[in-house]
Amino acid sequence: MEHLKIASDNYVAFTFFIGTMAMMAASVFFFFELGNTPQKWRTSVLVSGLITFIAAVHYYYMRGYNLETGDSPTFFRYVDWILTVPLMCVEFYLITKKAGAKINLLWKLIVASLVMLVAGYIGETIYPGSSVMWGVISGAAYFYIAYLIWFGEVAKLAQTAGPQVAKATRILAWFVLVGWAIYPLGYILGTPGGLFGFTLVSDPAAASHAMDIVYNIADAINKIGFGLVIYSLSRTPEVSMSK
Ligand SMILES: *C/C=C(C)/C=C/C=C(C)/C=C/C1=C(C)CCCC1(C)C
Numbered sequence: 001m002e003h004l005k006i007a008s009d010n011y012v013a014f015t016f017f018i019g020t021m022a023m024m025a026a027s028v029f030f031f032f033e034l035g036n037t038p039q040k041w042r043t044s045v046l047v048s049g050l051i052t053f054i055a056a057v058h059y060y061y062m063r064g065y066n067l068e069t070g071d072s073p074t075f076f077r078y079v080d081w082i083l084t085v086p087l088m089c090v091e092f093y094l095i096t097k098k099a100g101a102k103i104n105l106l107w108k109l110i111v112a113s114l115v116m117l118v119a120g121y122i123g124e125t126i127y128p129g130s131s132v133m134w135g136v137i138s139g140a141a142y143f144y145i146a147y148l149i150w151f152g153e154v155a156k157l158a159q160t161a162g163p164q165v166a167k168a169t170r171i172l173a174w175f176v177l178v179g180w181a182i183y184p185l186g187y188i189l190g191t192p193g194g195l196f197g198f199t200l201v202s203d204p205a206a207a208s209h210a211m212d213i214v215y216n217i218a219d220a221i222n223k224i225g226f227g228l229v230i231y232s233l234s235r236t237p238e239v240s241m242s243k
Contacts, residue, residue, distance in 0.1 A: 004067050012209045015216035016063035023056035026224045030231065041234030044094045048227030051084045055223050072190075072208040077215065078121045084223065085113045089145075091230060092154050095169065099161035105153050109145060116141035120187060131191035139184060146180075149173045168233040172226060179222045186214035 006013045030049030037045045058080035062073040089109035093101055116138045123134025148154050150173050158169035188194040189201055190211025201207035 006067065012212045012216075013063070013067050015213050016059060016066050019216045019220055020056060020059040020063050022220050022224060023052045023059050026227060027053040027056055030227055033231065037234050040098075041230075044091060044230050045227075045234050047087055047091055047094065048230045051087050052223050052227055054083050054087075055080055055219060059219075066212070072212050074121075074124055078117060078124075081117050082114070085117060086110045088226060089113055091226070092149065092169070092172070095165055095230070095233065096154055096157035096161060099157040099165070101153070101157050105148075105157075109148060109154075112141045112144045112148075116145070120183075124187065124191060128191055131187070131194050132196055135184065135187055135191075135194065138187075142180065142184070146173075146176050149176050164233060164236045168229055171229050175222060175226050175229070179218065179225065182214060182218035182221070186211045186218065189214060 006017060027049050030045055030052065034042060034045055034049070058076055062076050062080075065071070065073040065076065086109075089106060092109060093103075093106040096105075119134045119138035119141065123131040123138065127134065149169070154169065155173070158166045161169075190207050192199050192204070192207070194200065199207075201210050
């Protein structure tokens with residue numbers, strides 16, 4: 001059997017490797033901190049740990065797949081996202097629940113995130129020839145999520161949930177607006193004609209490498225960073241929660 005090692009100029013394999021380690025470390029951190037997390041935030045911190053743990057398992061697999069085949073592990077990338085993005089929606093629901101969030105809001109966020117991801121998957125794998133159209137459908141669902149969080153129900157509920165929740169929700173809203181916006185950039189780099197008919201990276205191998213690196217960086221920022229915002233919310237003094 002051929003001996004596999006990461007060549008020092010293989011940045012794709014390297015970011016898969018670092019991604020695996022970072023997601024593992026974050027999961028251990030969130031899980032071990034559960035014991036001294038106040039009861040009311042325990043589920044939220046647990047979900048942060050589940051998000052990075054699911055990603056760690058997928059990254060471990062994607063790392064191996066990429067190293068052995070040299071290809072982009074698109075299918076497992078999307079399986080990971082389809083599990084973890086709805087869990088991020090659960091995080092928004094959990095922190096606004098005390099201010100009266102209804103389960104209906106959670107479903108809106110989850111359905112929109114599924115539309116966003118399924119459309120992206122179709123554009124990347126089934127109909128790459130019409131990747132722009134699928135990207136636009138996906139983008140519309142993305143903007144709807146950002147709208148709910150910035151101006152819609154999530155924003156309104158967060159305002160009435162006390163200054164700490166309002167502040168944390170605002171930071172998470174920035175993650176959705178800026179951190180999540182990195183993904184369409186990866187999609188545009190990776191798909192031929194992805195930028196409204198313009199191809200940014202013409203060599204197919206280079207395009208898929210660029211896409212993987214961008215997705216890997218985005219995942220580290222969004223999954224670990226997002227979890228740390230929830231974690232720091234769970235550490236804010238109880239007194240300031242009264243309002
Ligand atoms: C942990 C994984 C996360 C937070 C993944 C988020 C993924 C997105 C926000 C993907 C968005 C896309 C678009 C808005 C248009 C192009 C297709 C996608 C799926 C890359």
